[in-house]
Amino acid sequence: MTAQCVGRFFRTDGKYLSRAYKEHLSGFDDWEQKEHADEWVLQEQNMGQRLSIDETMLHHDLFTFLSNKDGHCKKGTLIAAVKGTTVADVTEHIDKIPEESRKKVREVTMDFSDSMMGIVKKEFPQAEIVIDLFHVMQLYGTKGLDAMRMKLKRANTTEVRREEREFRKKQERNARNRKKYREKHPPRKSKNGKRIGRPPKRKNEKFEPKKLSNGETKADLLTHVRYPLMKSPDDWTDFQRKEMHLLFEIEPRMKVAYGLLCALRNIFSKTKDRKKAAKALHKWYRNVGNTRIREIISVRDTIKGKEEYILNYFNNRSTNASAESFNSKVKGLRAQVHGVSDLPFFMFRCAKIFG
DSSP states (O other), rough: HHHHHHHHTTTTOOHHHHHIIIIISGGGOOOOTTTTTEEEEEEEEGSSSSSEEEOOOOOOOEEEEEGGGGGSSTTEEEEEEEEESHHHHHHHTTSSSOOHHHHTTTTTEEOOHHHHHHHHHHOTTEEEEEOHHHHHHHIIIIIIHHHHHHHHHHHHHHHHHHHHHHHHHHHHHHHHHHHHHHHHHHOOOOOOOOOOOOOOOOOOOOOOOOOOOOOSSHHHHHHTTTGGSSSOOOOHHHHHHHHHHHHHHOHHHHHHHHHHHHHHHHHHHHHOSSSHHHHHHHHHHHHHHHHHHHHHHHHHHHHHHHHHHHHHHHHOOOOSSHHHHHHHHHHHHHHHHHSSSSSSHHHHHHHHHHH
């Protein structure tokens, strides 16, 4: 709850209450990390054996957050918050944590970021790096399926524009032909003064793109299937099921790519053993290669390059959900105070809540 909310409840000046809390009640002036809080904050007492690392945007800059999974996004969660994401910037301050504590770390979960990988390898040499299934599925969805969808949508937009240009040219050509015909054949009229012959076509006839069997254009269909493409068929609504079946009808390659997504999801959900998972993943690689779809092959190569860290997921089935949840709470705090105007004080509050 913000000081403004408390002020409204007790019918007092919220701004005055906010200043009083910051300058007198909070202990911010006596905080030992106040001088460098806008650059880095360390809470080394929160070190544990299972950590998460991720980045988030604060005050127009990216900050790297190192958190303890056992804190469960409460007290004892925040270990370090460092401005920047490069290996040099972050390790300069994490080095201040005693080496003995850093060597006790057994597991660090993260996303596909190369800079995060470099930070973890340098600072926690004994730790097992885990890239969780959610980031693998996100990679396949954004770089694979969504890239294919957008490529098809751009191609369809280009095709519709070409058809519209041809329609306009045809209109102009027909108008010229009608004008020449009228010069040679003046319109005839009946006894009552009405014009004889077919009625003239409207000059401002509008172009309409081709419609699919469900009454919408292909561009509309490709817009509507954005979210169903990332969902399991069991989670589709009736409308989404009809849309997806129509998409697979007109774009068979999308059906193949979606089938590979379901196969990859099954590897993570149904396989319990690391060796069996590795075998299933290699079979999936071969199936991807047979499709000859550039976007999916690119995703496969990324997964293949970090296969060891992805397979580490099957050791303890650890995910980076704790880091994502922590980021969400930090963003929620930022929204609650309507943005970060005083970064050191914001970091002080984070340290008090999560430190």
